[in-house]
Every structure is written in structure tokens, then in C-alpha cells.
Amino acid sequence: MGLLIDSPPPNLDFPSEELYAALQQRSQRGDFSTPRQEADQLEILSGVFEGKTTGMPLCVIVRNCDAKSADYAALKDIFRPGHADYSWFQKYQIFDYRGGGRASGRETLARVIAADLSRNLLQDIKIEIVSTQIGERKAAHSSPVGDNPFHWPDPASYPDLIKYLGEIKDSGDSLGGILQVRASNIPLGLGDPIYEKLSANIAKAMFSIGTVRGILFGDGYDLARRPGSQCNDQFAEGKLASNHHGGIVGGISNGQDIVFELIIRPISSISIPQEAMDKAGNPRQISIQGRHDVCHLPRLIPVVKAMLQICLADAIQYQKLVLGNAADLPSFRESLDKVDEELLTLLWRRREIVRQVKEYKQQNDLPPQDLAREREILNKAAILAEEMDLPPELVQDIIKLNLRISDRC
């Protein structure tokens, strides 16, 4: 596994003590987690000098030392129920059956490492995550974080939970659950009304983690049941007196704790026999014998924390640009680099579409070039440029170049 961070902040301790703790939590082994033993040894290839980031591209790799491809050989050519195999194969027409690749939970290691570089932006922000439900078992209360791998906050019911997990393990099955996340000391005003809505960005970050199936901010389902009078956060003594909406309203943080629940599905690798299908479409019965978690929530917790840290750091950085006060030259440059990168991505996408148009024209015996259409594109660009107060001739030059780039496909 590896990650490359283009322009990290300089002079940060890396890797930090917190990172080692988070990595250990992500790879922890216990009765209900995978017996796979990965040392998660970071190999820093660039960007760190004498324990501190230099501001140059930071490249880290972590070798998989305990990978056993043989575990997966029996499943070659078989789409496992609940796994990403089938949909990925339909998309790419190829899949590497040896361990799930980017669909593997191992991928989340890179996120935990990346989040370590957001530390300087997060300052006093504190994130606490508890499991409030695992399978059929619910914790009687949701705070504080329990001193156990599941962050189960209800010591009285913990022995029963462990017994229940033991039964699930013996039956060869797996369990998901619900994680409750609370971030406190959140600055007011993070986010944006539409395109960078903090709630939407957090949801996207969470859904990017495998097995996340839902997110509910604040009072969640209760908001659908209760009348408005019981959902509004009213004011008292110059501040908000409640937090029904989980600290974000209109896409922007209101200074209350950010609170949300994540619905986590059980992992798909189970040893109970299941009906699968092979690449030729034949029915196959499988029982997955590799090394898997019974309940992966303990390993998910540091990943969820990492993604929330990255998301909040992004929002804080964005807010600095909005206010224009704390923005420094590197931040401006980073923003410009992002725009340039987006431009290149758009050029690439345009060329890919043109490639498809060419194929379509060939198949349908249509002439390859359409000068009237090109003129129309140039005219439209000039009109838009005028409206945006950009020089129309230069914009037209860019469009001409754009047409030439697309032509080279």
C-alpha cells in the first residue's frame, strides 16, 4: 500500500505518536478480528528529514508481509456474494482475485496515514467514536467511550456482547453495527451553502469507506417523526440551546458538536456456504475460508476518525481562503494547483468523449469533421467569456487548442 502527498505542511513531526496508535488500532488483533498479522511498517521514501516533513512530496509505502494469495486461489473466477467482484468485473472486465485490491479493508491504511498530516489544522478539535449497536445488541447509553476494542460504552452489557460475538464466530457469520461519531470544539462557519456543504462532504468521505451504508446527522430518524417545534434548535443566553441537527445547518457548522451515526453492514467474507456464480455464469456454492473479521468495527473506528479529520481539515483550509485573512502563499499556490489539475482532468475527459464521438461517427458513416459545430463552440465560448469578464479572443484561442488536443485521439 502506498500514498503520495503532494505538498504537505513543512516541519510537522512525522510519523507522530498518534499515528502509531491509530495504526495499531486499525490493525488490532483480537478474538473477533482477522488473524492476519501485518506489521504495518512505514517506509518513508521522501518528504521527511530528521523526523519532520520538509514540505516536499511525501511518499510512504507499507509492504503487505502476511498476504496469502493461496487463500483466494479457490475463489478464482468466482463472484463472491456481497463483495465488489461482480460489479468491478462488469466495469473493468478484469479483476485480481488475490485479496480484493482497492476493495480490501487494507486500503484504509493509507487514509489513516494521510490524516496524520491534518493535525496542525485541527488544533483543539476532539473526535470520539462509540459503537452503539452491533448486530442485534444495542448499548444502553452512548457515552463515554468504553475501554474495549469495540468502544462499547455500556460495560454492563459488554460480557453479553462478547458471548454473542462468540456465537456468531462459531456459526461462521459476521456482524455490522452502528457507530456514533462526535466531534467537539468545531469552529463556526465551516462549509458552504451548496458545493462544499460540510454535511455532504462528510457523507461523501464516510461513504468512501467500504461497508458504510448510511449516515444520519443529529437526531437522525427522529427528525422525520417529530414536529418542527421539537426539531428546531432554539437559542438561550446568546447561544444554541440544543443540537438536534448534529452541528451543521444549511451545510455550515453552527458551532455545536458535529454528531452523526454511521450504519455499517457486516463484512461479506463468511464461512457459511453461499450461492455464488462463476465468470461463465454457472452457479457455484462457496464458503470463504480466508482470514476475516467477525466484526470489523474496532478496525473501522480509526478509519472513520481519519476521514473526518481530513474532511474537517479541508473545510478549515477552505474557510481560510473564504475569509482571505490567514491565507498564505503556499495555500494560494495549492488552490491554483488544484484548479490547474482540474483543467487537465477536464481536457482528458473531453478527449475521451471525442474519442467516443469519432467511433460513433465512423459506425454511422458520418463525416469526421463538422466545421459549423466548431464555429458554434467558438461563438458560445466568446459569449460566455464576455459574461465572465474574460478576454474573448484568448478564450477562443484556448478552445481552439482544446479542439486540437481532442483531435489527437
Ligand SMILES: Cc1cc2nc3c(=O)[nH]c(=O)nc-3n(C[C@H](O)[C@H](O)[C@H](O)COP(=O)(O)O)c2cc1C
Ligand atoms: C477496516 C476494514 C476492514 C475490512 N475487512 C474486511 C474483511 O475482512 N472481509 C471482507 O469481506 N470485507 C472487509 N471489509 C469490507 C470491504 O472492504 C467492502 O465490503 C468492499 O470494499 C465493498 O465495498 P462496500 O461494502 O462499500 O460495498 C473491510 C472494510 C474495512 C473498512
